Amino acid sequence: MRTKIVATIGPASNSKEKLKALAEAGVSVFRLNFSHGGASDFVNIIKYIREVEEELGRPITIMQDLSGPKIRLGVVPENTIQVSKGMRLLLGPSARRVAELPYLPFDHDVILESLEPGDRMVLADGGLQFIVRERRSDGLVLLEADNAGLVTSRKGLALPGKATKVRALTGKDKKDLADGLQLGVDAVAISYVQTADDVREAKALIAAAGRHVPVVVKLERQSAVDNLAEILQETDIVMVARGDLGVECPLPQLPALQKRIISACNKASKPVIVATQMLLSMVNSPAPTRAETTDVANAVLDGADCVMLSEETAMGNFPVETVRYMRKITNEAEKLLLNHRKLEEPDGDKGIPEFLAFSACLLADKAHAQAIVSHSLSGGSARQVSARRPPQRIYALTPDPVTIKALNFVWGITPVFVDKPEAEPSHLIRAEEFIHGSPDFKANDCAVITAGQLKGSSATPRGTNLVKIYWK
Structure with missing residues (x-):
């Protein structure tokens, strides 16, 4: 499951049985749409997701999607x-x-x-x-x-192309955000963002609530696209929300705009989600159209980390079948991507993390490694490796419960939670022990490890600073 699937929960999918079936079919992230409800409507759903997570033995991420300042007309007297x-x-x-x-x-x-x-x-x-x-x-x-x-x-x-003074977070959003954080959501998506200030405001509210979860910026306004470089510096994840974005910009320009946004996110090593009408016909049909199949595949080939389902899983007649179909499409697209994509050297202005990740991918190719194992507290080194789109599996080890859920948005990564990290302080040894204990690695299998060296002089940099070839 290299390309991650985000599924919106609604009447068609809010039972524990459906949630488990969706997760088994390939969903990594469940989206709770707060445009259609408040915290009380999601209490049982969150409880069911946590139970499914425990039963399946893998992290499942819950993303709260705030409604934002949806601008509407009032009541028309004539109806x-x-x-x-x-x-x-x-x-x-x-x-x-x-x-x-x-x-x-x-x-x-x-x-x-x-x-x-x-x-x-x-x-x-x-x-x-x-x-x-x-x-x-x-x-x-x-x-x-x-x-x-x-x-x-x-x-x-x-108002296509016109910047306004309306902030992304309304009073309702701030209440919903506080309630969602209290319920234990793992990520927060903010709607109708225009500038990086909107992201900073959301992060300040999250910090004030005593939490630290990733922020997903939904690109729905032309002003947000114009400010993308600054927004990328502040946000953790980006969503190409093609519904409202397709109203803001001429529809013929939307495919090129999607490609430019994905490319910018890839270069910044920030996960990017492509959303809206991906398999819309499957709301009422057990199979997608040819155009939808091509659309999902092209999103993967463009470099999307995640593809998202909305009405298809929230209110459609075939929610589980839709996820299964999407997984089949992404699997085929990934084969094409990996057959034709070459590892690209980072731009010269990039830093040590990017070149360490690039080196790890080069070594994995030369050594015919089975996988790349990245130990990271923040997940940053694993995201850097993922951005290169290597053909090897990427295992991201972390002891941080926030990072483990955030990594579910990142292409190609299998998140692995490091329990009781105090038992072994060395990141490198933790990675080696994981390889030895994992049934995914056979005797004499090769892996490339990226980790942080904890010992050394006071000048030793924090974070990932070593790459090692390792045989089981």
Whole structure:
């Protein structure tokens, strides 16, 4: 299971039996969507996942997905408004009512005040598009429809390419985050991120709650893509959330954008998830379309660490079958990836960790090693090895309970928890003992170990600083 599968839990998959079947089919990370519930709705689900984790004897990661500031229209008095191309409408607060033109209630003052002539406004996930024509002296905004369709109450609204002052974490998100951390989630995804400040705010709240879990940034806004380099310095994991991102940018540009984001994450050794409509037809069908099969495979070939299922496992008729199909597709794509991909030397401006990982992969190839065993407290060295996409299995040993769950997002890694690390302080000896005790290694099998040297002068650097070829 090199490419990790993230599955969203919902009515179709929230029983212990289904959760276990999904994990057995290949799920490493379960996503809890807090847009459709609060902490009380997930208490039993988390309990079931922990029981399944214990029964299967491997780490399973729970990712809390915060809803974020989803921008919506208010309640349309007419229930529906039939819009034709070129039609003019007014946008303004719900408390106002005007009879001269059809009226769209909108109670986000900060956004309303930021609208300027020429801005594009999109409703219903891209189904309806408007152009801002005028900011009137009475505070209302004149819109002109760019296409035809129906407007109904509470429709989602997006402003493609326009940065706003709306922060990623709402009051609801902050409460949900505190509740989720108390319930024991292993990772937190934040929605509608625009800048690195949004990531820093989330990390500060997590630290204030006395926890340390990885933050997943969902790339849904053009402004986030524009700030990707700075965001990558702060975030732990990135999600290419193609639903809202496909509204923010022209759809024909989305495939190239996905490739650029994945490439940037690979270079930064940050895990990247590709999400949205990957096997959507399997909500109602026991098999995917040809296009969906190709989409999942291409995500793997592009360098994705994880592929994610949403409606397919949350409310679909075939949740377990969908995961099994996705695993078959990723397995085939990985064969192609490993047959054609060559180990690439890190850029010259990279540091010692990147070159140590590269050296380990080179040695593994030359020695025909069965695996690379990386001992790391933070998981950083294992992520560096994974970023090179070696054909060998990667075992990541760590005594840190947070790291063991975070590694479930990383391509090619089998996380191994080091119990009672105080019994053997040497990272190298721990790795050697793991190889000797693991049935995955036969006598005379070769492994390449990366670890930290604990002894030496005070100048000895902390972290991974040695590579060793080892035979069982």
